[in-house]
Amino acid sequence: MATLYINRSDIQLTLESQTLRIEQNGTLKNRVPLKLIERLVIQHNITLDTGLLLKLAENNATVLILSPRHSRRVALMLGPAHNQAAIRLAQACQVSDAAQCQPMAQQLVISKIKRQQRLLKQALTQRADARKPLLDGINHLQTILDRLAQTTPDHATLRGHEGAAARAYFQAYAALMPPSFGFTGRNRRPPRDPINAGLSLAYTLLHSDAVRAAHMAGLDPMLGFYHRPSFGRESLASDLIEPLRPHVDAWLWEQIRSRHLRIEHFHHDGQACLLGKAGRDTFFAAWEQHAKHHRRWLRIQSAALAKYWRAQGTPLLADPDDEEE
Known part of the structure; x- marks a missing residue:
């Protein structure tokens, strides 16, 4: 399992089957299998679809959003809570x-x-x-x-x-x-x-x-x-x-x-x-x-x-x- 850092603007993250698709200004940059992502750290203004967030949550991946300027935490998305x-x-x-x-x-x-x-x-x-x-x-x-x-x-x-x-x-x-x-x-x-x-x-x-x-x-x-x-x-x-x-x-x-x-x-x-x-x-x-x-x-x-x-x-x-x- 790995951490994916997004540290540049004009990035689009979308869900493609069981893969996270990374584009910049409409050009494909990379594909990452969702099963490999344990956490996603975002520190810039990007676009991503809610279907991707849903799939990341289902996979118990963490999404951390940092302020683009001051590196402060803005939001943290966790997967489902423990059942006990x-x-x-x-x-x-x-x-x-x-x-x-x-x-x-x-x-x-x-x-x-x-x-x-x-x-x-x-x-x-x-x-x-x-x-x-x-x-x-x-x-x-x-x-x-x-x-x-x-x-x-x-x-x-x-x-x-x-x-x-x-x-x-x-x-x-x-x-x-x-x-x-x-x-x-x-x-x-x-x-x-x-x-x-x-x-x-x-x-x-x-x-x-x-x-x-x-x-x-x-x-x-x-x-x-x-x-x-x-x-x-x-x-x-x-x-x-x-x-x-x-x-x-x-x-x-x-x-x-x-x-x-x-x-x-x-x-x-x-x-x-x-x-x-x-x-x-x-x-x-x-x-x-x-x-x-x-x-x-x-x-x-x-x-x-x-x-x-x-x-x-x-x-x-x-x-x-x-x-x-």
Whole structure:
């Protein structure tokens, strides 16, 4: 199964028997068997017929529509819901119990911070010139991990620890980036530099994969155990991607370091930094190779959570590094 990215205008997508037909300005460009498409990602103004959408939904394919300019998610179409409603009922009962959620939430935050620290330690072996900021970040994260190992914080305090860890981590992460990219820390809506533009797009794609994995496992993506249910937010998907964010950060650093993504791939429009078409082509091709591991991990974890919430057993939130192929 594969992801099909549509990253140009004047494209027409139509259904031809069991095949997706791709035309540009009336000229046939390609045909793709529908059975090979697991997800369709659209980031431009195109034309497609509803018969194609119906067939994609029947095949449990995901359709993700991104803003042509800012790479924000506009819409996400999923296939039919899981038939076992008992899973979602059990999930709703569990996530409404703060005492049940706290151990899982704390484990999740610890896992994420350990991944962040691991990335900085690995970077230290390759970037002796950034030794001080990297060591400062590593030590700061260790202090937070030590606190979490000794206490059982409430939800607000846990969020505070995660936020403090993120600030220390991204301050160290910034030392890995070329000064010309202007990255000094995380910002969004809109991202104001190339690194934040790349992170925002990658996190958007990752989050849509988490929504799909939860949906396919019979879970409600809106009901999370760490990110509390909130209007318009798929909180469980946000939970699922937390331990994977440092893997995405490492991947983006590699794209910058290897010059697969370069400063000329980006441009500014007001305060927003945008990834141009050539950059998106490069980004999507590299992302698809990287995404295989995290998609497998998301499927495994979603199935484990569904099983746990029905049986009220051990959550089994595995380390994503243990699932590498």
